[in-house]
Amino acid sequence: MRNSRRATISDVAAASGVGVGTVSRVINGASNVRQATRVHVLKVIDQLGYRPSHLAAALSRGTQRSVAIVVPHLTRPSVVERLAGALAVLDAEGYDTVVCNADSPARRDSFLARLTSKDRTDGVIIMSLPISQPQLAAVRRASIPLVAVDVTLRGVPHTVIDDTAGGRLATEHLLSLGHKRIGFVGDLVRRMTKSTFGFTASERRLAGYRHALAAAGLAQCQSLVRLGPYGAANAEALTTELLALPEPPTAIFTSSDTQAMGVLAAADRMGLRVPDELSVVGFDDIELAALIGLTTVRQPLEQSGVEGARRLSALLGGAQVRPLRQVLDLQLVQRNTSKRPRPARQDRSGRSVVGEAVAAAERHYRADGMPRAGCLASGHRAGLAELRRRS
Numbered sequence: 001m002r003n004s005r006r007a008t009i010s011d012v013a014a015a016s017g018v019g020v021g022t023v024s025r026v027i028n029g030a031s032n033v034r035q036a037t038r039v040h041v042l043k044v045i046d047q048l049g050y051r052p053s054h055l056a057a058a059l060s061r062g063t064q065r066s067v068a069i070v071v072p073h074l075t076r077p078s079v080v081e082r083l084a085g086a087l088a089v090l091d092a093e094g095y096d097t098v099v100c101n102a103d104s105p106a107r108r109d110s111f112l113a114r115l116t117s118k119d120r121t122d123g124v125i126i127m128s129l130p131i132s133q134p135q136l137a138a139v140r141r142a143s144i145p146l147v148a149v150d151v152t153l154r155g156v157p158h159t160v161i162d163d164t165a166g167g168r169l170a171t172e173h174l175l176s177l178g179h180k181r182i183g184f185v186g187d188l189v190r191r192m193t194k195s196t197f198g199f200t201a202s203e204r205r206l207a208g209y210r211h212a213l214a215a216a217g218l219a220q221c222q223s224l225v226r227l228g229p230y231g232a233a234n235a236e237a238l239t240t241e242l243l244a245l246p247e248p249p250t251a252i253f254t255s256s257d258t259q260a261m262g263v264l265a266a267a268d269r270m271g272l273r274v275p276d277e278l279s280v281v282g283f284d285d286i287e288l289a290a291l292i293g294l295t296t297v298r299q300p301l302e303q304s305g306v307e308g309a310r311r312l313s314a315l316l317g318g319a320q321v322r323p324l325r326q327v328l329d330l331q332l333v334q335r336n337t338s339k340r341p342r343p344a345r346q347d348r349s350g351r352s353v354v355g356e357a358v359a360a361a362e363r364h365y366r367a368d369g370m371p372r373a374g375c376l377a378s379g380h381r382a383g384l385a386e387l388r389r390r391s
Contacts, residue, residue: 007048016044035287038084043075046101066096067312069125070111074101077258077286078301082127082149085305093313095122102129109135115144123312125149127305130199145315149308150201157321159307159328163201166297166330167208167253170281173295173332174251175216177340179279181224183242183249184209185235185259188227202227202255205283209253224249235262236269243270243278250341251279257289257296264292264337279338293336300328 013020018037025033026041033041044050067090071079083099090097098121102108112135115121123145130151139146148158174182187202206225213220223245226238235254239262242249254260260282264274272278282289285298307328311321 007050009050011048012041012044012050015048016041035080035084039075039077039080042080046074046103065094066098066121067123067125067309068098068100068111068115068121069127070100070102070108070115070129071127072102072108072129074099074103077288078256078284079128081286081301082305082308085302085307086125086127086149086309087305089306089309089313093309095313112138115139115142123147123316125308125312126151126153127308145312147308147312147315147321149304152325155324157311157315157324157326159304159311159326161299161304161328161330163204164208164211166283166299167205167210167255168212169208169330169332170205170253170283170297171209171212173334174253174279174281174338175212175218177251177279177338179249179251179341180218181221181247181249181251182209182213183224183226183239183252184254185226185238185242185252185263186255187230199230202230205255230256230259232258232262232265235259236266237262239263239266240270243267243272249278251281251338253281253283255283257282257284257286257294260294260296260337261288261292264294275337275339276342279341281338285333289333290335295335295338296333298331298333304328 009020009023013023016023018041022033022037023041023045026038027045069083069086071083073079074083087097087099100107100111102111108129108131112131115124121144124139124147126146126148128150131153136146136153136156146153146156148156150160152158152160171182184206186206187199189200189203206227210220224242226242228234228238235258239252242252243266252263254263260280263280267274267278267280274280280295282294282296283299284301285296286301288294289296307326311326314321
């Protein structure tokens with residue numbers, strides 16, 4: 001809980017366990033700060049409600065060289081990497097930058113209202129944050145140069161990726177390895193309301209997954225799709241459901257690397273070896289993905305921030321930015337979590353030994369009044385997992 005006393009940079013340094021100079025470098029987007037330290041300090045800044053006084057002054061000066069960047073969920077890895085790219089460019093151009101952490105629609109609305117009224121700024125970058133048409137109209141009426149990163153705003157220069165193509169890329173990679181039963185773990189998408197942002201990237205990545213399966217002539221199995229709130233813990237729970245199916249997937253594609261961490265945790269807890277028994281592909285290629293050897297779809301996170309800042313700088317210099325829509329390339333990065341599926345052992349009749357054993361176990365549990373497949377108690381799931389490991 002934040003107290004009534006205004007936090008100082010010394011408070012942030014003490015709570016972060018770093019020096020005041022390090023906090024200052026984080027605030028100013030300096031490159032000579034370790035990524036983990038940057039994330040930790042930004043989190044403390046948000047928790048304490050700290051706002052550097054010289055940045056607050058920059059907003060109120062109006063005609064000075066100041067830029068505001070409005071982001072959701074400041075400490076998410078993808079947001080941090082985009083910010084690092086934008087801050088490096090703006091710092092080199094001599095702009096003071098205010099980062100507005102809109103962790104709720106109400107805070108987003110408050111920031112935008114202030115930026116278009118008395119707290120004027122030279123330009124605004126909307127990053128990964130949907131805004132309404134009335135809000136966009138208000139920014140235009142205020143004649144404030146505006147660009148967007150990771151979100152499409154009609155009539156505004158925006159730097160994005162093709163999420164649907166990314167979903168296809170990940171799924172086609174798994175298909176090329178020979179996987180047929182491919183699961184998907186992503187966000188439960190809600191349309192933008194007063195209480196929800198309405199993020200839709202996961203929905204588009206799911207569409208790409210479905211397009212790839214259809215193009216390969218594979219029937220789409222809705223039971224292999226699991227959607228829930230964003231986060232590793234929720235993804236772990238959803239993966240547990242997938243791996244408890246009578247015919248579990250041999251591979252899972254997730255709509256973010258963070259959710260892929262949850263998939264890996266579930267596989268580890270259930271005793272499944274990755275990638276020998278389960279292949280996993282994420283999306284984003286955050287810094288941690290390379291460290292754990294995660295196969296993923298790389299989107300240029302830092303470069304998107306760089307491009308957004310460059311385009312805003314061009315607008316501020318009086319240049320015309322074309323095309324309005326800038327689409328950055330995606331790349332499938334194969335590391336250590338994807339490989340060809342292991343062939344199932346078969347008996348002399350050609351039937352899968354493990355499949356028959358699992359089916360027999362399922363019939364036994366149903367005969368005892370247990371729930372049907374996909375809803376088994378954890379102890380029975382562990383038994384089925386053991387049968388599958390013996391294949």
